[in-house]
Amino acid sequence: MTNYQTYLIDLDGTMYRGKEKIPEAQDFVNRLNAKNIQYYFLTNNSTKTPQQVADNLMNNHQITATADQVITPSLATAGYVENMFEDDVSNHSAYVIGEFGLKSAIFGTGIKLDEVNPDVVIVGLDYDVTYHKFEMATLAIKRGAFFIGTNADTNLPNERGLVPGAGSVISLVETAVQHKAKYIGKPEADIVDFAADMKGFDPKSAIMVGDNYNTDIKCALNAGLDSLLVYTGVSTHADIDKETRKPTYQVESLTDWDV
CATH class of the missing domain: 3.40.50.1000 (HAD superfamily/HAD-like)
Known part of the structure; x- marks a missing residue:
């Protein structure tokens, strides 16, 4: 050992x-x-x-x-986003599906929010995910936004059993856009x-x-x-x-x- x-x-x-x-x-x-x-x-x-x-x-x-x-994965994704562009990240925009932990890390880089024509769409676990959020992400990716998924966990173990994880949310967007996300976690x-x-x-x-x-x-x-x-x-x-x-x-x- x-x-x-x-x-x-x-x-x-x-x-x-x-x-x-x-x-x-x-x-x-x-x-x-x-x-x-x-x-x-x-x-x-x-x-x-x-x-x-x-x-x-x-x-x-x-x-x-x-x-x-x-x-x-929020920190790691933010680090990835900061290095995506040749110029300053604040010149670019993102649409994010996720909770506060993800959004605070991503927008803490200085990247701007854009729900319609973002440069990048980032999807993580969202406890209040809606069809509207999926729709916005799908349309943005179809317009050319780069697609990032925080992590591929299909399930999370908690005191109730194995509940849906971020991968389950991301896979719905992957199905809609017909290609895989770039995973970070x-x-x-x-x-x-x-x-x-x-x-x-x-x-x-x-x-x-x-x-x-x-x-x-x-x-x-x-x-x-x-x-x-x-x-x-x-x-x-x-x-x-x-x-x-x-x-x-x-x-x-x-x-x-x-x-």
Whole structure:
């Protein structure tokens, strides 16, 4: 077992399930802190700001976290948008389907809002999504706007079960425009590259920790990282048995992992 310098830790299904605590998660993070091991929460949740994510971890799950330790697909998408254009991003426009976490990150770049003729359409999880929003996004993309999806998660694990994720929302737009979005979040390597650049860690000395093979583990594979799959969320033993490319390590719970 390698001594990893950086842990990239998923949230939903790994640190908690919705409002439900995963008791082993707090102990796992405490052990990382006790050994002064660097860790970041690499989430596919685009609805919350980093501060909101950290507050939830601290206040509701008693897991030590700061906003600086949270990497969201919203931040990574904003970073991607800032580098899309040859001139200043403030000369361009966007239409966004998503919650405050995504919109604050995107429009924090200085890009302007345009619902009709934007340069880019960005779609993430939106708890109040409507046909009108889908219509606006579809028409804008058909007019030539570049299409970005925050992340491909079809489902999210919470205390009620597996509920629709951002990928389910994005796929409706993909069906309407008849082409795929450019994805930024897990399982794409983009979000790891963004995190490494932003935080200054070496991906070769990092490990991805998560519960979902199709997002967390595939992200590690795509980015060339080792991975630790924990069976407290989405993926099951039967799911992993079908895969030819396995996680580097597998544990039933994070208690079974020696940091």
